[in-house]
Amino acid sequence: MTNAVITTSELTCPQCGHVAIETMPTDACMYFYECRGCGVMLKPAPGDCCVFCSFGSVPCPPIQQSRQCCSSR
Numbered sequence: 001m002t003n004a005v006i007t008t009s010e011l012t013c014p015q016c017g018h019v020a021i022e023t024m025p026t027d028a029c030m031y032f033y034e035c036r037g038c039g040v041m042l043k044p045a046p047g048d049c050c051v052f053c054s055f056g057s058v059p060c061p062p063i064q065q066s067r068q069c070c071s072s073r
């Protein structure tokens with residue numbers, strides 16, 4: 001079964017509401033993201049692996065594939 005992995009996500013800044021379309025790396029997670037609107041440094045919510053899972057419209061590719069990702073804490 002092949003699931004198409006979406007690699008673009010709409011990141012919504014919780015601070016200023018700025019929405020940016022960002023491309024997600026398929027083999028890594030983005031833990032920090034600087035908002036293009038207000039410049040705040042976003043970090044994932046507790047329990048989320050990356051900013052896309054917390055603030056994006058689409059979870060990151062590893063999550064979409066039910067894979068482990070960046071869980072090297």
Ligand SMILES: [Zn+2]
Pocket residue numbers: 013014015016017018035036037038039040
């Ligand atoms: Zn912002």
